[in-house]
Amino acid sequence: MTSGTGVDGLDARLIELLEAEPRIGVLECARRLGVARGTVQARLDKLIARGVVRDFGPRVDPAALGYPVTAFVTLELRQAVGHQPMAQRLARIPEVLEAHTVTGAGDMLCRIVARTNAELQGVIDRVLASEGVLRATTVIALAEQIPHRTLPLVKEAAGG
Amino acid sequence: MTSGTGVDGLDARLIELLEAEPRIGVLECARRLGVARGTVQARLDKLIARGVVRDFGPRVDPAALGYPVTAFVTLELRQAVGHQPMAQRLARIPEVLEAHTVTGAGDMLCRIVARTNAELQGVIDRVLASEGVLRATTVIALAEQIPHRTLPLVKEAAGG
């Protein structure tokens, strides 16, 4: 194994290839990478088994779904409420796409989408209505300068 | 069309199914959804054509790659520097997974990962070294309460 993370150059090239053209199959990957099909299969199995590649689920674009407004909302919680139950309450709001507990002044950071700025207000109101939320600070994402990516990281981890 | 977004119940069920078991094929989907294969194919094509489903790329887990530390960094930029060139500079740092321009006190919000807290400092230093960055405010993500999801949103858009 090339590095401690267990990802080598071939793994990285494989992920890169799949990232670029997700529809191609194992056989095609093998051809392009210049290795045997069984090798690609084994690598892929191992990457999935190790959790490096979670899955190949469909990546849905909220904007195309009609939710072009993205915002990051920092929540301040009442100390007494646990983060777990809070997360469960937030999970009931479909527009909450993501939530993390964080350090700093706030307690939780959420990614929220909405159809319009006006509806964003509505979503935030629903968040605020959750028991235990003291305050919500919102910043609206004006533009996605770097869309979510992991490829450079994979290459980095592979050593190059 | 059921709704203005162009996603109906069947679309939603299809996405949900693919989300749950990404490896199954069109035929299997058709069987489980109780519709003809051609229908599934047509729906899927349209979803992709409309951009609702971006692709089926591999979802890489940075933690499994050896980058368990996630942080959100808010950047204040010198007014003179454009966001575009700034994004390009940030894009050269593999650990920067995402970047948005935002409203509020800060100018950009980035998602950053690192191997350790100590290395996080190093990554932030590299960000700060970029021309035009005046200040960086960092919050570390302690736990991912709600991992990135879009399913509830899809169901919502489909009307339930």
Added chain:
DNA sequence: CGTTCCACTGGTCATACCGCCCAGTGTATG
């Protein structure tokens, strides 16, 4: 130095899926 382990190769096999085609039907639209 020999042994053992492991990954990769390159080949086969039967199965099953894929993309594409078609005619027929039901339904909403104009």
Added chain:
DNA sequence: CATACACTGGGCGGTATGACCAGTGGAACG
């Protein structure tokens, strides 16, 4: 009423898939 559209259910050839195998080369270990 005519049209357009979506879905059905069927069939077609081509091809990938997953599984399996023997053989090879390198690295680690006693």
